[in-house]
Amino acid sequence: MTEKIQKVLSALEKNNMQGIYVDKISDVVPKIKELISPGETVAVGGSMSLFESGVIDLLRSGDYNFLDRYSDGLTPEDIREIYINSFSADTYFLSANAITENGELYNVDGNSNRVAALVFGPKSVIVVAGINKIVKDIDAAITRVKTITAPKNCMRLNCDTYCSKTGKCVAAENADFSGCPSDARICCSYVVSSHQRIKNRIKVILVGEELGY
Numbered sequence: 302m303t304e305k306i307q308k309v310l311s312a313l314e315k316n317n318m319q320g321i322y323v324d325k326i327s328d329v330v331p332k333i334k335e336l337i338s339p340g341e342t343v344a345v346g347g348s349m350s351l352f353e354s355g356v357i358d359l360l361r362s363g364d365y366n367f368l369d370r371y372s373d374g375l376t377p378e379d380i381r382e383i384y385i386n387s388f389s390a391d392t393y394f395l396s397a398n399a400i401t402e403n404g405e406l407y408n409v410d411g412n413s414n415r416v417a418a419l420v421f422g423p424k425s426v427i428v429v430a431g432i433n434k435i436v437k438d439i440d441a442a443i444t445r446v447k448t449i450t451a452p453k454n455c456m457r458l459n460c461d462t463y464c465s466k467t468g469k470c471v472a473a474e475n476a477d478f479s480g481c482p483s484d485a486r487i488c489c490s491y492v493v494s495s496h497q498r499i500k501n502r503i504k505v506i507l508v509g510e511e512l513g514y
Contacts, residue, residue, distance in 0.1 A: 305402065306507060309435055312404025317497040319504040320404075326510050329354040329429055336427060336504065337365070337392050344368040344387035346395035346415030349457075350429050350513030356394060384414040388422030395419060396513050397430045398450045399442035400505065406494040407442035409451070411487035419503075420492060428505045431512025439493060440476040447473045447480075451488055453514045460485040 310320035323332050333356060337343065343365045351357050360367040368383045368390060375383075387393060395415055399407040406428065410416040419426055436442045447470035455465035463471040463481040470488075472479040480488050497503060 305435065306432065306509070308402055309400060309404060309507065312402065313400075313505050314404075316404040316495055317500040317503075318404065318406075318494070319501040321504060321506045322509065323506060324509045326354050326431075326508055326512060329356065329506060329508060330359050332506055333359060333427065333429075336425075339364045340366065341391040342366040342368065342389070343392045343394065344383070344390040344418070344423070345370065346393070346410075346418060348394070348396040348429070348513065349454075350396035350431065351394055353512055354429055354508070356429060360394070384412070387414070387418050390418075390423040392425045392427060393418045393423035394427050394429065397428050397434055397505070399436045399445045400430055400434050400507070401436055401438050401442055403438065404495075405439065405442075406492075406503070406505070407436075407439060407446070408492045408494070409446050409488050410490045410492070413490040416490050416492040419494065424502070426503045428503065429508065429512070430505065431508045431510055433511040434513075435507075443476050443478075444473070446470075446488065450514045454487055455485075458487070460487060462486050 313320035343360050370383045397406045398409050408416050452464040452468045455462045462483045462485055471481045478491050
């Protein structure tokens with residue numbers, strides 16, 4: 302573990318979030334098996350990190366009651382129902398768009414279901430994030446989303462936005478929440494998770510490799 306990673310883990314603990322470190326992406330699933338029990342109701346927010354780390358495959362194993370937003374044949378109404386039911390999940394999984402050295406989580410959402418469940422509802426929240434998500438502070442987190450996270454996700458989702466065409470936000474130079482006027486933008490709600498009232502409700506698995514956007 303580098304000094305920076307140790308600093309982040311310590312800062313998360315001070316903010317009443319449980320910081321957990323694993324060396325490799327392949328260590329994520331075994332660690333998660335220690336944190337959840339068979340039969341739990343589980344749900345996820347949109348995240349490439351959860352696919353890349355094998356978390357989605359684990360949740361689809363049949364050992365859990367998985368509210369699978371990615372199932373084939375779902376209608377928009379079905380997906381909305383899954384989003385609503387996710388608030389009563391035992392455990393909710395997501396990644397973070399950025400994690401500051403001060404132990405803050407920074408997340409930006411389009412539909413806002415992901416950040417809503419992070420903030421309130423599920424009994425336990427598990428964040429899976431690679432070391433590429435670590436930034437110095439909130440200003441750096443905002444810049445990261447505008448120049449890396451949002452453009453890559455908009456390209457992946459074929460969103461008709463400025464960043465999907467240029468590779469960066471129209472307001473990339475501004476450390477604020479401005480952006481393009483497109484109805485397809487995925488930067489609609491901005492959430493900073495700092496000191497938490499419920500100790501260890503949020504658990505952050507920090508992976509010593511790059512993972513997701």
